[in-house]
Every structure is written in C-alpha cells, then in structure tokens.
Amino acid sequence: MAKLVVLKFGKGSFEAGFPVTLQIGQENSRPQSEVMGELPPDIELPLHFNCWQAIYRSLDFSARPIGIPKPQSPNASDQECLQAAQNLRDRFNSWLQSAPFRPIREKWLEKLQTSDKIRVILQTQDYQLQKLPWHLWDLIELYPNAEIALSAPSYEKVNFSPVPTATVKILALLGDSQGVDITTDQLLLQELPDTKIYFLVEPSREDLTDNLWQQNWDILFFAGHSSSHSTGETGQIYINQTESLTISQLKYALKQAVERGLKLAIFNSCDGLGLAREFASLHIPQLIVMREPVPDRVAQTFLKHFLQAYAGGKSLYLAVREARERLQGLDGQFPCASWLPVIYQNPAENPPSWQDLISKEAVKDGKNLTVDFAAATANPQPKKVAKHSKMQLFWLICSSVAITGLVAGGRYLGMLQAFELYAFDQLQRLRPEEKPDSRLLVVTITEQDVQLQAPEKPQGSLSDESLLKLLKKLETYQPQVIGLDIYRDRPVKSELPELAKRMHKSQLSAVCRVSDSHSEHPGIKPPPEIPPERLGFSDLVIDSDNIVRRHLLALTPPPSSPCKASYAFSVQLALRYLAAANISLKFTNDGAWKLGKATFKPLTAHTSGYQGIDAAGHQILLNYRLGRSLEKFVPQVTLTEILTGKVNPNTVKNRIVLIGTTAQSFQDYSSTPFITREGAIEQIPGVILQAQMISQLLSAAIDGRSLLWTWSIWQEIIWIWGWSLAGILLSWYSQRLLYLTIAAGVAIISLYGICLVILIQWSGWIPLIPPTIVLVSSIIVAYYIRDFPRSTENTPIFVITNNR
Numbered sequence: 001m002a003k004l005v006v007l008k009f010g011k012g013s014f015e016a017g018f019p020v021t022l023q024i025g026q027e028n029s030r031p032q033s034e035v036m037g038e039l040p041p042d043i044e045l046p047l048h049f050n051c052w053q054a055i056y057r058s059l060d061f062s063a064r065p066i067g068i069p070k071p072q073s074p075n076a077s078d079q080e081c082l083q084a085a086q087n088l089r090d091r092f093n094s095w096l097q098s099a100p101f102r103p104i105r106e107k108w109l110e111k112l113q114t115s116d117k118i119r120v121i122l123q124t125q126d127y128q129l130q131k132l133p134w135h136l137w138d139l140i141e142l143y144p145n146a147e148i149a150l151s152a153p154s155y156e157k158v159n160f161s162p163v164p165t166a167t168v169k170i171l172a173l174l175g176d177s178q179g180v181d182i183t184t185d186q187l188l189l190q191e192l193p194d195t196k197i198y199f200l201v202e203p204s205r206e207d208l209t210d211n212l213w214q215q216n217w218d219i220l221f222f223a224g225h226s227s228s229h230s231t232g233e234t235g236q237i238y239i240n241q242t243e244s245l246t247i248s249q250l251k252y253a254l255k256q257a258v259e260r261g262l263k264l265a266i267f268n269s270c271d272g273l274g275l276a277r278e279f280a281s282l283h284i285p286q287l288i289v290m291r292e293p294v295p296d297r298v299a300q301t302f303l304k305h306f307l308q309a310y311a312g313g314k315s316l317y318l319a320v321r322e323a324r325e326r327l328q329g330l331d332g333q334f335p336c337a338s339w340l341p342v343i344y345q346n347p348a349e350n351p352p353s354w355q356d357l358i359s360k361e362a363v364k365d366g367k368n369l370t371v372d373f374a375a376a377t378a379n380p381q382p383k384k385v386a387k388h389s390k391m392q393l394f395w396l397i398c399s400s401v402a403i404t405g406l407v408a409g410g411r412y413l414g415m416l417q418a419f420e421l422y423a424f425d426q427l428q429r430l431r432p433e434e435k436p437d438s439r440l441l442v443v444t445i446t447e448q449d450v451q452l453q454a455p456e457k458p459q460g461s462l463s464d465e466s467l468l469k470l471l472k473k474l475e476t477y478q479p480q481v482i483g484l485d486i487y488r489d490r491p492v493k494s495e496l497p498e499l500a501k502r503m504h505k506s507q508l509s510a511v512c513r514v515s516d517s518h519s520e521h522p523g524i525k526p527p528p529e530i531p532p533e534r535l536g537f538s539d540l541v542i543d544s545d546n547i548v549r550r551h552l553l554a555l556t557p558p559p560s561s562p563c564k565a566s567y568a569f570s571v572q573l574a575l576r577y578l579a580a581a582n583i584s585l586k587f588t589n590d591g592a593w594k595l596g597k598a599t600f601k602p603l604t605a606h607t608s609g610y611q612g613i614d615a616a617g618h619q620i621l622l623n624y625r626l627g628r629s630l631e632k633f634v635p636q637v638t639l640t641e642i643l644t645g646k647v648n649p650n651t652v653k654n655r656i657v658l659i660g661t662t663a664q665s666f667q668d669y670s671s672t673p674f675i676t677r678e679g680a681i682e683q684i685p686g687v688i689l690q691a692q693m694i695s696q697l698l699s700a701a702i703d704g705r706s707l708l709w710t711w712s713i714w715q716e717i718i719w720i721w722g723w724s725l726a727g728i729l730l731s732w733y734s735q736r737l738l739y740l741t742i743a744a745g746v747a748i749i750s751l752y753g754i755c756l757v758i759l760i761q762w763s764g765w766i767p768l769i770p771p772t773i774v775l776v777s778s779i780i781v782a783y784y785i786r787d788f789p790r791s792t793e794n795t796p797i798f799v800i801t802n803n804r
Helices: 042-056 077-096 098-110 128-132 138-142 183-190 203-215 248-257 273-282 296-311 318-329 360-368 382-412 419-429 447-452 464-477 497-505 569-579 639-643 686-703 713-733 735-760 768-792
Strands: 004-011 019-027 032-037 118-123 146-151 168-174 196-202 220-225 224-230 236-239 243-244 264-268 285-292 341-345 369-372 438-447 479-484 508-512 535-537 550-554 585-587 593-595 598-600 618-621 636-638 656-661 668-674 683-684 799-802
Touching: 004 713, 019 098, 032 098, 042 077, 042 128, 042 196, 077 098, 077 799, 098 138, 098 508, 118 598, 128 273, 146 273, 146 318, 168 183, 168 203, 183 196, 183 220, 183 296, 183 735, 196 203, 203 248, 224 273, 236 273, 243 248, 248 273, 264 273, 273 285, 273 419, 296 318, 318 341, 341 735, 382 713, 382 768, 419 668, 419 735, 419 768, 438 447, 438 639, 438 686, 447 639, 447 768, 464 497, 464 639, 497 508, 508 569, 535 569, 550 569, 569 618, 569 656, 569 686, 636 639, 656 686, 668 686, 683 686, 713 735, 735 768
Parallel strands: 004 118, 118 146, 146 341, 168 196, 168 220, 220 264, 264 285, 438 636, 438 656, 479 508, 479 656, 508 535
Antiparallel strands: 004 019, 019 032, 224 236, 236 243, 285 341, 369 799, 550 618, 585 593, 593 598, 668 683
C-alpha cells in the first residue's frame, strides 16, 4: 500500500523556530501515527538560501525571466553556484538532524520502509520554508519511491461530476514566447497518447477566459514567461507580448474549470511558487511549477521525461521525481537544474494516474461507438473549393497591402524609430575592421598632462604656456593643418604676446559653439585671436537616446549667437587639408555638396529609420571608421610626449593634427552606437569624435569610401510590401505549422543577412524592423485566412452513435 506522510508546520520563524507535527498513514485513510517535534532557530539558513539564489539568478544562461529583476553584479560562475548549493545542502540537513526534530526523524524511520511508495506533503504558509530545497532532505533521498510536495494550511475538496471521456483533455496555453522556445513544449504534448489538446497561442485575456469557462479540461498546461512577487503571495503569467495576468485576475474562470474537473496544472515556466500559492485558494488538486528561473533546455527536458513517465503508468509523484532526477544530467551545463520542479498539492485530493484521467465508462462504451464518415465524403464540390481558393488569395493580397500600409503609416509617425535605430546599431557592430587613417594625428591631453600643468594654473585642460610650447614644437614638424578642439572664450594672457601672434598667423583652427534656442544654451565664444575663416562650430546632433549617429556639416547661426561659424570644425579642417590637393567644395543643383569623389546629400525629416526628426542645417549619417577599437582608428600621442620630444617628426608631417582633452574630469565624451566588451554603450572623447568626422570627409573625397546611404520612401515601401507578399506565399504553400515556422525563421534570418551584407559591402541602410513586422503579421493573417474557411465549410463531420 502507498503511504501518505504529512509534515505540518505551525506558526514560527527562523529566529524563533518552528513547531512541527508528523502524520503517517495509508493513502485514503486516517493517519495511523502522529508525533510532535520542532525545528530550532537558525537565522543562517535563509542567508545561505539567499546567497545560492542570488548566484543562481546571475548565471549566464537563457531563461524565461520576464518580470524578474536582472542582477547588477557580473555573472557568477557555475562553480560558485555549485559551491553555494553544497553549502546550503549541508546547512539544511544539519538543521533537519537537530535534537528537537529527532522524534519526527525516528518515527519516520520506524514506520516507513525504503520499498514503500511514499507521498510526502509539507504543509506551511511560510514562504521561506516553501522555497527551501526539501528534495535534498537525506530521508527523501534515502527512500527511492518518495517525493515531497508543498501545500497551504487551508484547503478543501471540490465536488464535481466527471463527464465520461475516452481522452485526456488538455488546454495548452502557449504565452509570450519572446526570447524562449516553446515550440518544443508543443511538440512534446502532441506526442501524448489518448489526448485531445487545444492550443491557445498568445491569446487575449478574453479568449483564455472563454476557453476556461466553456469546456471541461483535465490538464491546464502553460509555457512561456512567468514570475512571482518577492513576497510569494502572487505570481503572474505573460499570455502575450502585451498582456500579463495574475491568478486572481482569472479567479472565476479557474474556479469554474476546477468545478468542471480540472485535476492538474503544469506551469513549465519561471519562478512559479507565487503562482502555486495563489492557486491554493482555488483548491486546484495538483500543480507542477518551477521554483526558479528555468532555461529552455531544462524546461523541455523535464517536460519530456515527466510526460513519458506519467503517461507510461507511473504515479504523478514518482513521475515528477524521475523527471527531476534525470535533470541531473544537465547540471554540468545548467547548475542545480534538478532543484527546479516542485509539486503543489491540495491535501484533500488524491493525485490521479494517467489512466484515471480517462473515464473507464467512456472506454467501455467506446467499444460500441461507430463513426459515420458520410458527411465528410459526400459532395466534395471541387469547383467551389477552387473558386474559393482564388478568392482567398485575393483577400490575402489585399491583407498584405493593408498590413504594409499600417506598418508604413506607423513608421512615418515615428512609432518604430527607436527599434530601427537599435537594429541599425546592431548591424553596425558586425562590420569588419578598417585600416587606421594615417592622415590624422590626435594630441591627447590626459589627466596626467593636466596635473603636470598645475603650476601654470590653466583655466581649462591646456594652459597658455603649454599651448605656446605645443605650437612651437608642432610647427617645426610641419603639419598640414592644426585644429584646437578646446574651448577658449578668453584672450591670451597679456604676458604671452607671442602666443597671440602665433594663433593669429599660424594654420591653427579652433572651435566655438553656436547658441541653441531649443536647449537655451547661450553658446561659447571663439578665441579672439583666431580669424573667422579658421573657426568651426563643435555642435553635435544627438538622438533622443543620447547617441551620435549623424554628422552636422553646416548650419545658419542665430544672429544673437556668439559663434558665427557656418561650417563644422571637422569640415573646416577637412577643407583646409583638401585645398592642398586642389579639392574644393562645390554644390549641385539639388543642394547637395560635391567634394572630390563624394556627393553629400543632406538628410530629410524622413530618412530610413529616422522619422520626423529636425533635419535643419546640412546633416549626413556618420559612417564610423572601426579599428581595433573605436578610439584606436587614428594614431595618438600625449601632450607630454610632444613637449618632451619623444615623437617622431614623420608622424606629424603633412598631417591634420587635432588637439583635445581625453581627461575624464572634463567630461567631454559622446555616446556611440557601439558597445564595449562589458556590454555598455561605448563613449569616446570629443576630440576622437571630431577625428571620426574628419576621417569620413577625407576618406569619401579622396579614397571614394562609401558614405551611408538610404532609399527613398517609395523604394522602402516597395521593399516592405515585398516581404509582406513573401509571408503570404510562405503561409499559402506551407501546409504544416512546423514547416511554416521553419520557413518563417529562415526568411527572418535571410532578411537580417541581406540587410547586413548591404551595409557591409555597399554602406546601405535599408529597413529591417518594418519588413520583419509585416512578414510575421502576413504569415499569421494568411495562416488563419487560409484555414478558416476550411475549418468552417470543409471540415469533415463525424457523427458518433451508440449501438446497443
């Protein structure tokens, strides 16, 4: 006979201890033995658990973690997780072997044999107790046919009248699948014998509620994203990409499902203890949940082994234990995988076997059931079907036009701009490295250089004395152009007239800042010694996410601006350098710039992913030059190295020399579309950003390096519509959902590859996000349009009669 063991925990805490009652008896009978004991205080045990949980949740593997806060610390190692798990196991079993708990342990060993099939129910309301890994209790591991389940202290039996059926009816809810693979869950369910499965894929709340109300279900299955509140009192499931629900929001529908005979719920998703605790008030007989975030591979492997064991004849508890223990094979890749599955039990109910879910009366009567296929075979009407197919295709094409119009309209209103810029950044990060630009040299002023100038008391990063020494040294090395990327809105010290003279007569160009009415920035005056023809503005065009993706070439300064420069600092230096090669700036009839081999067409308010932007002035896309890193694309020397003569004169001769600060204390840094090895947005000093812009102008004008270009609006709309038609055709010719899913995946990968190749080979930025949206939308719409008439008009009607 199977044994039932109940461990009841009274009110207590880890600071004061817990009173415990042990009951042992046969299944379906009153307890035959009862003994009292207690677990002593142990404030260290929750700390051990929290340590393990924090490490586990920071592991770097794919999971289903929507709603679970991301750890701020770096990813922990597998070895750290295993060590924390061992520490927790040791502390936990030491607690369970304490003297006040010994009467319970001794009664267990006295009354139970290792060969017994034992169902253990741990009954407590304490969330911290429920979170502990009770399956690691040495008594559970000692008894191979025992499995432990959690339970709430309050429960009751729900009376219902079972409806005879020859199959197990399963409602499979496949929720938000973003970032997870739930297709495997679906395939595993479809392999079950004697089942009738209804799949709800990313349903609305209304659809889910209707299905729970209107039919009798034996099993409720969920795969997707879920999470629990930190208190453990509530949990939520993400049923689609825009809706999430708590169990209380499905209260009435779930109560109806339980009263109609729902016996088991399986939540093959993350962090499900909150869901189970909330389910307890609805008195559902059994639940299976995952106690922590679960990787796809672990979730799928558990489901596979559990279903095989359960449908193969094992009890629900032993099927869970077998599937849980088989997860140990994944511990090498996913530490503590075997800790995740847990049963939550209504003690008033007995867990059914797979055979119990199939009514014996229905199976017995099924011997006399006959199926009449006459309605399915009579009058096939092939001509009507062919005509209907042409009508379907017509509506599918119309739907593709409508989908394209909706997506293009939403895009024009700027609804997709953030996503498109993000996708564009992702593509840019995959571009290969380029050779460094040897026409430039950057003289950086580091924190050390600033400290060495302290006796000179500079008003910024570069003192007048150091600037004079630097200009003298550089002029002996014969650079082509010198650019000072440091604001100097003050005159030179009166005691340094030589510096003022050099600044006025040398080839030095400097920066100022134009006043901005939008941000109420008053602007910054230029150095008084620099004539207007050698001035350039340093203003940048920064996107809403603070990233620099555009290059502002020219603008018209407001009359009140202290900076009157019309050309950017980068343009000013590039033009002075190109003048030596007899390359000058020209203008085309449509307002574009012509400079050497390149034509610079200005951006408009609607340019590819940019929609409704302020395109004032002459703006182009900034085509960053990638070296070993974003900063290392150009040679660099420090101020100290120049002043101490440690620089080879050939590294300066005939080059554009840029002078600017890289000291963090001056905060002259800009965000780029690229990321560091740590995954953060890469920021570069302002002087390096100016060098990127100058390099873009020189490389395009002299070398013919491609500028970033985009299509016209109508070209992009045709491109987007083409992918909508592709989705229609894929859905039309792929008869099976599995093949359609594979084809859709291949199409999306192909779209991504095409966009990447065009960017790398020809510097073209073509739409990626809008085609992806219309492709997927068209596949879904076409799938339902194609199958709906077939299911309503041409579905075979099976008439079941009872022959007596």
